Amino acid sequence: xxxxxxxxxxxxxxxxxxxxxxxxxxxxxxxxxxxxxxxxxxxxxxxxxxxxxxxxxxxxxxxxxxxxxxxxxxxxxxxxxxxxxxxxxxxxxxxxxxxxxxxxxxxxxxxxxxxxxxxxxxxxxxxxxxxxxxxxxxxxxxxxxxxxxxxxxxxxxxxxxxxxxxxxxxxxxxxxxxxxxxxxxxxxxxxxxxxxxxxxxxxxxxxxxxxxxxxxxxxxxxxxxxxxxxxxxxxxxxxxxxxxxxxxxxxxxxxxxxxxxxxxxxxxxxxxxxxxxxxxxxxxxxxxxxxxxxxxxxxxxxxxxxxxxxxxxxxxxxxxxxxxxxxxxxxxxxxxxxxxxxxxxxxxxxxxxxxxxxxxxxxxxxxxxxxxxxxxxxxxxxxxxxxxxxxxxxxxxxxxxxxxxxxxxxxxxxxxxxxxxxxxxxxxxxxxxxx
Numbered sequence: 001x002x003x004x005x006x007x008x009x010x011x012x013x014x015x016x017x018x019x020x021x022x023x024x025x026x027x028x029x030x031x032x033x034x035x036x037x038x039x040x041x042x043x044x045x046x047x048x049x050x051x052x053x054x055x056x057x058x059x060x061x062x063x064x065x066x067x068x069x070x071x072x073x074x075x076x077x078x079x080x081x082x083x084x085x086x087x088x089x090x091x092x093x094x095x096x097x098x099x100x101x102x103x104x105x106x107x108x109x110x111x112x113x114x115x116x117x118x119x120x121x122x123x124x125x126x127x128x129x130x131x132x133x134x135x136x137x138x139x140x141x142x143x144x145x146x147x148x149x150x151x152x153x154x155x156x157x158x159x160x161x162x163x164x165x166x167x168x169x170x171x172x173x174x175x176x177x178x179x180x181x182x183x184x185x186x187x188x189x190x191x192x193x194x195x196x197x198x199x200x201x202x203x204x205x206x207x208x209x210x211x212x213x214x215x216x217x218x219x220x221x222x223x224x225x226x227x228x229x230x231x232x233x234x235x236x237x238x239x240x241x242x243x244x245x246x247x248x249x250x251x252x253x254x255x256x257x258x259x260x261x262x263x264x265x266x267x268x269x270x271x272x273x274x275x276x277x278x279x280x281x282x283x284x285x286x287x288x289x290x291x292x293x294x295x296x297x298x299x300x301x302x303x304x305x306x307x308x309x310x311x312x313x314x315x316x317x318x319x320x321x322x323x324x325x326x327x328x329x330x331x332x333x334x335x336x337x338x339x340x341x342x343x344x345x346x347x348x349x350x351x352x353x354x355x356x357x358x359x360x361x362x363x364x365x366x367x368x369x370x371x372x373x374x375x376x377x378x379x380x381x382x383x384x385x386x387x388x389x390x391x392x393x394x395x396x397x398x399x400x401x402x403x404x405x406x407x408x409x410x411x412x413x414x415x416x417x418x419x420x421x422x423x424x425x426x427x428x429x430x431x432x433x434x435x
Contacts, residue, residue: 020267023390041305053079058372063296066374070292093385096416131160137245137432145224145235157194166198217242229256240402247427254281265397286384289416297332303370336366
């Protein structure tokens with residue numbers, strides 16, 4: 001068993017501008033760029049992703065070492081440069097630890113019907129936070145941007161007694177939401193007597209804010225739960241340009257952000273940014289905490305795939321064969337050769353399939369390749385957390401410029417294992433919130 005050393009504070013006290021600059025500098029390094037652009041399944045074919053001294057250390061590691069690495073714990077025998085890299089990544093990433101314990105919020109039984117465990121967790125936590133914020137700014141109204149099937153709005157109205165305007169582009173979602181709302185009201189067990197009204201509207205940019213939206217947002221709390229791509233920045237601009245009282249946003253799908261909506265804050269607008277959301281944003285949609293808690297056997301996939309890609313290339317198979325689309329299931333007891341034979345059985349047209357001896361030798365080699373690949377992937381996850389952080393901090397800087405530093409913040413309220421996109425933006429207009 002390895003001896004581990006903890007590295008990196010959860011969040012330093014430096015201001016947002018300096019932190020954004022530090023994140024950008026970190027992500028601009030050659031090591032980060034290789035990690036960001038690497039294809040893990042091609043790592044044995046396309047060449048090294050990380051420095052040689054790191055790989056030599058990883059060859060001596062285990063899958064447990066890889067999971068520890070993703071949590072910022074490095075084996076004591078690791079090279080100094082690796083320790084420094086992990087320390088910097090951890091120090092730059094915004095803390096994703098939830099500010100409240102998982103047992104503080106729950107939904108009434110009727111309102112849990114039809115919700116996944118993830119959605120129930122998110123709606124319970126967020127509805128409580130929104131209700132608290134609405135009370136602080138003395139508002140009874142919520143505008144739910146990208147309301148989907150209306151789960152959040154229903155809890156806000158029927159449990160917390162708030163009046164909700166559900167803004168959703170898909171009319172089918174609005175119809176489904178109305179049906180469920182009527183069913184919940186018919187049960188006559190709701191504690192709140194708030195109202196829900198639906199608006200079928202697509203807002204691509206803040207320029208599409210019309211008089212009707214201006215009126216709906218007046219004195220309201222604007223909310224968006226995992227607003228996709230550009231919808232989160234658009235909701236922020238809606239908050240800035242209307243007389244809304246407060247804002248609570250959780251973004252997602254960073255790879256769908258366009259150049260019109262990133263960067264938003266002045267720091268990255270004034271610099272040649274290293275962050276290219278259309279290229280790097282998908283990595284920002286990571287699940288670091290969930291990966292770090294997986295059963296170790298489930299971490300073999302990158303190493304097994306990389307080995308098989310190498311073997312298939314030796315056999316003259318073109319890269320166009322996309323093994324991921326075969327949806328091969330991994331079993332806890334699988335050796336590499338078991339996995340490889342299962343894949344090869346789905347590729348009957350191979351002209352020169354690998355020999356049994358080559359597959360057996362692959363199993364022997366996998367004892368080093370699998371943990372080392374997992375360690376490299378752990379570094380990608382640490383880098384991904386910095387990518388997400390700089391996107392969120394850029395948005396925070398925009399809000400600080402709009403409503404003041406003391407009126408805006410980033411907070412995690414979801415368990416990141418259950419809900420990986422758990423960094424929320426909270427803001428109030430000056431003078432609206434009670435202390």
